[in-house]
Amino acid sequence: MRLSPTHIYSITALLSAGSYALPSPSTYPINTVQCTDSNAAVRKEWSALTPAERIDFTRSVKCLMNLPPKTPKEAAPGTTSRYDDFTAVHMNNTLLIHRNGPFLAWHRHFLRLFQKALTDECGFNGTLPYWNWPWWSDDLPSSPLFDGSATSLGGDGYYNTSMPALRNGNYTFPRGHGGGCIKAGPFANITTGFRNFKVEDALPATLPPDTLDYAPHCVTRDLNSVVSDPGHQPDVVHELITAPSIRAFQGVMDGSVRNTAHLSPHSAGHWSVGIGMQDQYASPSDPAFYLHHGMIDNMWAQWQLRDPETRTFALDGTVTTLNNPPSQNATVDWVVHFGWLDAPRRLGEIMDARGGGSCYRYEYEEGAEKPC
Ligand SMILES: *[C@@H]1O[C@H](CO)[C@@H](O)[C@H](O)[C@H]1NC(C)=O
Ligand SMILES: *[C@@H]1O[C@H](CO)[C@@H](O)[C@H](O)[C@H]1NC(C)=O
Ligand SMILES: *[C@@H]1O[C@H](CO)[C@@H](O)[C@H](O)[C@H]1NC(C)=O
Ligand SMILES: *[C@@H]1O[C@H](CO)[C@@H](O)[C@H](O)[C@H]1NC(C)=O
Ligand SMILES: *[C@@H]1O[C@H](CO)[C@@H](O)[C@H](O)[C@H]1NC(C)=O
Numbered sequence: 468m469r470l471s472p473t474h475i476y477s478i479t480a481l482l483s484a485g486s487y488a489l490p491s492p493s494t495y496p497i498n499t500v501q502c503t504d505s506n507a508a509v510r511k512e513w514s515a516l517t518p519a520e521r522i523d524f525t526r527s528v529k530c531l532m533n534l535p536p537k538t539p540k541e542a543a544p545g546t547t548s549r550y551d552d553f554t555a556v557h558m559n560n561t562l563l564i565h566r567n568g569p570f571l572a573w574h575r576h577f578l579r580l581f582q583k584a585l586t587d588e589c590g591f592n593g594t595l596p597y598w599n600w601p602w603w604s605d606d607l608p609s610s611p612l613f614d615g616s617a618t619s620l621g622g623d624g625y626y627n628t629s630m631p632a633l634r635n636g637n638y639t640f641p642r643g644h645g646g647g648c649i650k651a652g653p654f655a656n657i658t659t660g661f662r663n664f665k666v667e668d669a670l671p672a673t674l675p676p677d678t679l680d681y682a683p684h685c686v687t688r689d690l691n692s693v694v695s696d697p698g699h700q701p702d703v704v705h706e707l708i709t710a711p712s713i714r715a716f717q718g719v720m721d722g723s724v725r726n727t728a729h730l731s732p733h734s735a736g737h738w739s740v741g742i743g744m745q746d747q748y749a750s751p752s753d754p755a756f757y758l759h760h761g762m763i764d765n766m767w768a769q770w771q772l773r774d775p776e777t778r779t780f781a782l783d784g785t786v787t788t789l790n791n792p793p794s795q796n797a798t799v800d801w802v803v804h805f806g807w808l809d810a811p812r813r814l815g816e817i818m819d820a821r822g823g824g825s826c827y828r829y830e831y832e833e834g835a836e837k838p839c
């Protein structure tokens with residue numbers, strides 16, 4: 468079937484967590500009120516939040532870290548909290564949701580489910596914030612996101628002498644000043660129940676059998692502006708927003724230049740925060756994941772809004788990571804999974820930020836001066 472962005476969906480089947488029953492097309496969520504710029508929830512850059520709003524966000528995230536998991540122990544022994552429920556689902560789906568057709572849609576819905584849990588289970592009063600890459604790319608440790616203050620997402624890690632080198636092909640990045648557990652701020656010393664995957668482990672055709680096992684450790688950081696700076700320049704963002712097709716958009720988002728410091732904007736955000744965020748499986752164990760993916764989602768939303776009729780449901784790529792093993796092309800009827808977080812969803816249900824029961828927009832202006 469062909470979905471159009473002007474299609475109105477019903478809100479009834481919205482987020483029926485826990486059920487594996489696939490919603491039928493007639494129960495697709497509907498926005499009962501037309502979603503417009505004026506009634507959409509507004510997602511803002513971290514620095515645009517008041518100190519109280521930032522603290523409300525980190526408090527709510529820590530609240531999820533202190534709630535019991537809903538994932539059954541046998542299904543994912545490493546799940547130690549409600550927060551880990553999200554990491555578990557991301558890990559379990561890693562080989563189906565990266566560098567492929569479903570990537571943008573799956574992560575969009577994942578963020579929405581995270582927002583819903585923060586709001587419903589922890590009284591979060593705001594909208595998910597995002598990380599405007601170019602504003603902070605040349606000095607992450609001084610940014611409002613990572614300065615280690617009470618209104619940040621926590622700072623760098625403790626210095627760890629055995630922090631391995633980061634390599635992009637034959638290019639080796641100089642290491643940063645961390646590598647250990649998060650040293651200061653609201654997320655100091657946070658832990659995850661899951662193992663850490665190395666970049667070399669990242670792309671097998673099947674999920675390693677110990678993926679969801681219990682292997683607790685602290686979330687580490689190694690803030691590295693040598694990584695973020697080339698990948699997060701304003702021209703990279705401009706290329707994303709002005710990409711002529713979804714294939715070109717995804718190519719910029721994930722197409723690193725081999726053997727150089729020029730990582731793609733997606734990889735640069737992950738690698739510049741540390742080994743925990745670099746992990747393609749368990750990266751959501753660092754809350755910075757959600758703000759980085761907020762910016763990715765923002766870029767996709769800006770791109771879609773430039774031509775909603777043809778772009779809202781545009782897909783390119785197959786349904787396996789790097790097409791390994793070879794698979795079919797993604798379509799709006801392809802079903803993706805969210806474990807115990809939500810019912811399976813067709814891509815067509817979760818691609819529109821202003822439809823399918825969703826109604827949000829990003830406060831964003833390309834090229835705007837960064838705040839002091
Ligand atoms: C919740 O957000 C609204 C709108 O931003 C604000 O007016 C209200 O004071 C907030 N409530 C709390 C408890 O923070
Ligand atoms: C790294 O350099 C070696 C030797 O020049 C070369 O054989 C290899 O293909 C390079 N690796 C990559 C990823 O380009
Ligand atoms: C230091 O880094 C190494 C390599 O990533 C890791 O195995 C080790 O657990 C880290 N140590 C601490 C204290 O974080
Ligand atoms: C984090 O853990 C280290 C090592 O156990 C400890 O010295 C430090 O006080 C902890 N920091 C915070 C803020 O809890
Ligand atoms: C999948 O998409 C590619 C690229 O658009 C196209 O060349 C190919 O024919 C498609 N395959 C099928 C089976 O539709």
Ligand SMILES: *[C@@H]1O[C@H](CO)[C@@H](O)[C@H](O)[C@H]1NC(C)=O
Pocket residue numbers: 538542543555556559805806807
């Ligand atoms: C992981 O995915 C499989 C299907 O591939 C599913 O059976 C299982 O319940 C999932 N586990 C979690 C924790 O989501």
Ligand SMILES: [Cu+2]
Pocket residue numbers: 557564565574747
């Ligand atoms: Cu991901």
